Amino acid sequence: MPAWRKYPVFRAVSAVALFLALCGLTASSVAEEPKTTEIKLPAALEKPAPENIEDLKAIQQQVKKVLEKVIPCTVGVRIGGAQGSGVIVSKDGYVLTAGHVSGPPNRDVVLVLHDGKTVKGKTLGLNRGIDSGMIKISEEREWPFIDMGKSAELKPGQWVVSCGHPGGYKSGRPPVVRLGRVLNNGKTSITSDCTLVGGDSGGPLFDMQGRVVGIHSRIGMTITSNVHVPVDTYRDTWEQLVKGEELGVPNPNAPYLGVTGDPDAKNCTLSDVREGSPAEKAGLKANDIITMFDGQKIEKFDDLGPLIRKKKAGDEVTVDVLRGEEKLTLKVTLGKRGNG
Numbered sequence: 082m083p084a085w086r087k088y089p090v091f092r093a094v095s096a097v098a099l100f101l102a103l104c105g106l107t108a109s110s111v112a113e114e115p116k117t118t119e120i121k122l123p124a125a126l127e128k129p130a131p132e133n134i135e136d137l138k139a140i141q142q143q144v145k146k147v148l149e150k151v152i153p154c155t156v157g158v159r160i161g162g163a164q165g166s167g168v169i170v171s172k173d174g175y176v177l178t179a180g181h182v183s184g185p186p187n188r189d190v191v192l193v194l195h196d197g198k199t200v201k202g203k204t205l206g207l208n209r210g211i212d213s214g215m216i217k218i219s220e221e222r223e224w225p226f227i228d229m230g231k232s233a234e235l236k237p238g239q240w241v242v243s244c245g246h247p248g249g250y251k252s253g254r255p256p257v258v259r260l261g262r263v264l265n266n267g268k269t270s271i272t273s274d275c276t277l278v279g280g281d282s283g284g285p286l287f288d289m290q291g292r293v294v295g296i297h298s299r300i301g302m303t304i305t306s307n308v309h310v311p312v313d314t315y316r317d318t319w320e321q322l323v324k325g326e327e328l329g330v331p332n333p334n335a336p337y338l339g340v341t342g343d344p345d346a347k348n349c350t351l352s353d354v355r356e357g358s359p360a361e362k363a364g365l366k367a368n369d370i371i372t373m374f375d376g377q378k379i380e381k382f383d384d385l386g387p388l389i390r391k392k393k394a395g396d397e398v399t400v401d402v403l404r405g406e407e408k409l410t411l412k413v414t415l416g417k418r419g420n421g
Contacts, residue, residue: 122289126240140240144260147242147291154227157193157250158182158216158283160204164249166256166284167192167216168293169226174218175323177229177315178283179298180207183214186325190216193250206322210329211269212298213310214283215322227285230292232311235266243275245284245297256284264306265343269314271295272343274305301352336392337418340365342382348372349379363413365402373401389415 123143125136151168158165158178165182169175176192183190183204190202200220207214218224235241243259261275273286277300286295286309295309321328339358340351349371354360365371371379374388375398392398394417402409 119290126289129238140260143289144242144258147287147289148244148258150291151227151242151244151285151287152195152256153225155195155244155256155285157246159191159193159250160184160188164246164280165282166245166280166297168244168285168296169218169224170229170293171226172223174202174220174222174224175205176202176216176218177285177293177296177312178214178216179296179310180209180212180214181298182283183207183216186327192216192218193246195255197252206318206324206326206328208314208318208322208328211310211314213296213315213318213322215315217323227287228292229312229316230288230290230294232266232271232294232313233268235263235271235288235294237263237265239263240289241273241275241294242287242289243273243277243281243284243297244287245277245281247278247280249280257281265346266311267343268311270298270343271309271311272301272306273309275307276304277307333418334394335418336389336394336396336415338385338389338413338415340385342385346382349382349385359413359416363400363411364409365400365411365413366404368404370403371400372403373399375399394418 123139125131125139131137131140154169156167156169156176158167165178167176167178170177186204186206188204190204192200192202200218202216202218205215205217239262241261241263243261244256247257259275261273263271263273265272277297281297284297285293288294293312295311298308298310301307318328337359339355339360341353342349342351351365351367351369354365354367371385373379374385377388379385392415394415397412397414400411400413402411
């Protein structure tokens, strides 16, 4: 266990203290060139946990500096009756959000700025496979924007700042701030202990330099483990998203199991079993560890997909599972993704 995770009470008190102190703070076809100058961060941010009031004050001051830059770039997103969040990352008004917030291309959007003013926009492309989406502000002018960082460089234990509009935008309330740490970092997902609430989806996760490193995707299995889309994936698919392309669209006739898991975990632990899916009907549950699929050894979650794709909808397969100390062998009839 990392050293910083041995101090849950101190860590929680520190985050709450900082949050209370900060609650009143208001503050193209290619990605913009970075405008953030790298600065030396306080030594307190390198420690496993704050050790004294001076450390807390140093962290608080750095968070204030970050928020002064990022709050004006954090927006609320309204599409029909649904609400989410987003962040402006270019001076001509490109907005990163979650794919499940933006939805299909060419939808009308109302974006709520940090001061409550609203502007119109249109949804662009999305990647359903990793939950990334993009919006373009319709009004042509120079917008406040924030740099995209390098999510691949994030380390477990690194401090991060979350912004968004939990419960949707509320008049008179600027974007809400949460402070936390990176738990895990992979190519398609980042996990942090920054609390997320419905409405935060699509909002930004910042490093302590004030650069976007992730976009809020979904609430995890616990309130202290939540999932973000790495910002590097937006940079990698920038042109397709700007063109309004839909990436990661599944074949509706593909065989379907109905589970999700962390591709960067050391085993195939299921983080979610979808309601009504073939997996649920067969008795699979969240936190089960799949060890064998149809006689093939499974060592990590990414091993599962290729084996499923070799099958057809309607095939019956055996799945060996560890559930705590119990070993189970379940029979699953694969479904059709379009009916999942």
